[in-house]
Amino acid sequence: MINWQKLFENRERLFWTLHTGGWVGFAIVYYIGSFLHDVRGIWIVVIALNAMAGWLLTIPLRYIYRWAHQQNAWKMLFTVAASAYAIALFWAVLKNINYWEIYKHGYRPEAWFMYFTNTINSLIMVVCWSGLYFGIKNFQMLQKEKQNALKASTMAHQAHLKMLRYQLNPHFLFNTLNAISTLILIKDNKTAEAMVSRLSDFLRYSLDKDPIKKIPLKHEIQALELYLEIEKVRFDDRLDVEWDIAENCLEALVPSLILQPIIENAIKYAISKMENGGKINVVAKSFGRDLMLEVSDNGPGAKIENGQLNRSNGVGLPNIQERLNSLYSNNFSYVVSHNQPSGIKVSIRIPFEVSERDNQN
Structure with a gap:
């Protein structure tokens, strides 16, 4: 079973999968489109050779486009147009050789526009390949930007939650230490010692819990019981x-x-x-x-x-x-x-x- 998430996360694997799958699809569609024209085995060989040539020739475009993507707009457009036309022209030549030498056994057409038509068709295919390449690349960049924005938002959210949770500790400590100070002033040292001991237990429990994570209610009740033990030292039966x-x-x-x-x-x-x-x-x-x-x-x-x-x-x-x-x-x-x-x-x-x-x- 294909793990689509891992496939899309690995750019190298995604390129080769789509690149190969696209040219295999081209061969299948081309064969189905010409099925009524010719079903001889030699025609399948010609289609396979054309698809293989397209597969090989468009690989350099990936690295050319990767460089062009870092340039300014006009330089990028010129590089993309020139390289796409050059590859399409070279592919058209190879397709003509396959067709006229292998399939037609050396026959040459009298009308020159048949060569021109083949070049136009090749250029259309290379332009489609280029469009898909840039489309997928831009989609990946947008997804990465969204992930980075989401990650930054999550980190800010977590920091905000931690700030809110830890803001309670000084507030609680101030009230408790103030009570302990009062007990010491009135020389109720035994009660003050009991409060310090329970305060230590409560703070240890509080620091052990991640402010981001939620906890079962039973653990929250345990924390409240520790806190109430501190307060009951002050209020006793009240x-x-x-x-x-x-x-x-x-x-x-x-x-x-x-x-x-x-x-x-x-x-x-x-x-x-x-x-x-x-x-x-x-x-x-x-x-x-x-x-x-x-x-x-x-x-x-x-x-x-x-x-x-x-x-x-x-x-x-x-x-x-x-x-x-x-x-x-x-x-x-x-x-x-x-x-x-x-x-x-x-x-x-x-x-x-x-x-x-x-x-x-």
Whole structure:
């Protein structure tokens, strides 16, 4: 079975395949066109010799055209026209020799225009060969330019995603280190030590995950649990987290640490503001071909404008929307709304995807 992708990627192999196939096709069409004229074996020999001559004579054109393609427009046009005419004239001479010496056994026509007609036909064939050569070459150049543009776009896209992911680390570190600093100031060294230990585990987990690749939801939950252990050192029983994760969603792919900024936001603006603490609900369920993720709190709430929280200097939540847009284009939804009876709810809808390895299992 022919691997067409490898054939088109290898220019040398593609040229010889098309070059040989084209001249074989010429011989077949020429024979079919003259089938009613002559079916003798010697006529097949003449056609084969003509096709072989055309195959050999047009090979130098490839290297001439390759050089001409690097020249200015007028020089290229002159080179192409002159070389095509020279090859066509030489091929016409060889075809005349094959026809009059082999097929007609030395007979010569009285009318000179029969030679001229053969030259015109040869020139038409060489011009067609040249047109196909430049057409395929230009198509390959356009494809290469598209591939280079796509590669550059992909690299820029990946760099943007990495920037968005790593932008969360300073934001998270600032909040956590500030809490550790406070614990040290009040000489609660035991609690500070516990936070440093859990922070180390969380950062190790975070750095091990490629920001470009999506991860199963179960791994995202593990990361959130590590993060929540850090926060529970600060809030103890004041922080209550309830998980409602559908079994069939555990293997669904999600962007790494996509929920952590939402939970961090809920802790900072809801749980920390409540004297007796509060609750955070994390929900994951499938709906058709989509994965639905929700994070809600029962805090005092906040003002929402144009679907966004009205808070200055926020990094986490706008960052999430940018990441989702980069990964899923328009095939996602990100909604911030008021929770009932109180608090804020962030809802995310993304395509339900699983890894190929899970599909094979």
